[in-house]
Amino acid sequence: MSLYCGTFFRRKSFGCYRLLSTYVTKARYLFELKEDDEACRKAQQTGLFYLFHDLDPLLQESGHRYLVPRLSRAELEGLLGKFGQDSQRIEDSVLVGCSNEQEAWFALDLGLKSASSVRASLPKSEMEAELGGSFVKLRQALLQLNSVDSSLLFTAQALLRWHDGHQFCSKSGQPTQKNMAGSKRVCPSNNIIYYPQMAPVVITLVSDGARCLLARQSSFPRGLYSALAGFCDIGERVEEAVHREVAEEVGLEVENIQYSASQHWPFPNSSLMIACHATVKPGHTEIQVNLKELEAAAWFSLDEVATALRRKGSFAQQQREASPLMLPPKLAVAHHMIKEWVEKQSRSSLAA
């Protein structure tokens, strides 16, 4: 039997040869780049770069989709040169992933305002003209990106935003320094290490066995309803946060909490969405909406939700067609949970 097959190959590890999957090799490589500044600096020589301007990613329109261009080191140096910047600026980039072939991917923001002239914000429209693309608000581009690109851009934007907001040590007030990969910042005066943070958020799809509970905030597009979401309080377990958020927002007590999925969500800051299903006790279904948090909440039947899930078109199109219920886009974990609930309910009504 050959020791080489498909995505597996040999690597010397702990004094003996063993097979490592492509995934494990990638994970170990990324770990090395985060830990070792020299290795990361070397990876920047052959890596690819996603560009941002003031946290908006560079995108290129292609029909109804957006493509996400990446620049080689040589292309990036050429661009920086045209705007009077030297290649030192490349070290401001943050590591966001790598290919199966260990080509490292970085994100670099050339538009963030900085006190230093070396880190000057480069002019947006001139850069767009030079690059043949535009810097687009990530929220606006969401529906026109594929899931791989959106996930990568979510990570990149969150990391760039975190670095921009953590330039100073909260203890000493001194400037902090980014490591080469951008996986941490250190205060040189007291060696405090700061790591990028995410806020845990629970999102719960409550069911009474036949219907599911969806709610909307006044900031949502007209007609859009989603599952109940809320930030975890410090010291809280996920189950406690689910109980509390549902009680706070709609005045119900839930049971049978089941984890479904999770997602990193960059809006408005970096959140880790933890999606759960839960049920209310039979008969305990009367909603009391907390109007400080929500504009409305209601129970929806399987038929109403399944019909809304099948609807295609942008929110604007659906609003023009006066759709009675609009659901979150496919890439939101709320969509995934609602779909999961519809599938489960449809299976059990078929079996009945």
Ligand SMILES: NC(=O)c1ccc[n+]([C@@H]2O[C@H](COP(=O)([O-])OP(=O)(O)OC[C@H]3O[C@@H](n4cnc5c(N)ncnc54)[C@H](O)[C@@H]3O)[C@@H](O)[C@H]2O)c1
């Ligand atoms: N991806 C998805 O499917 C999906 C769906 C719904 C909501 N969300 C996200 O979930 C998040 C939380 O939902 P919500 O707004 O209903 O939360 P919420 O019900 O906890 O209410 C928000 C309020 O919580 C407080 N808060 C406590 N900790 C906070 C923190 N770390 N950051 C910001 N505010 C904090 C603030 O007062 C804020 O106004 C939102 O940011 C939203 O973007 C994602």
Ligand SMILES: [Mg+2]
């Ligand atoms: Mg909420």
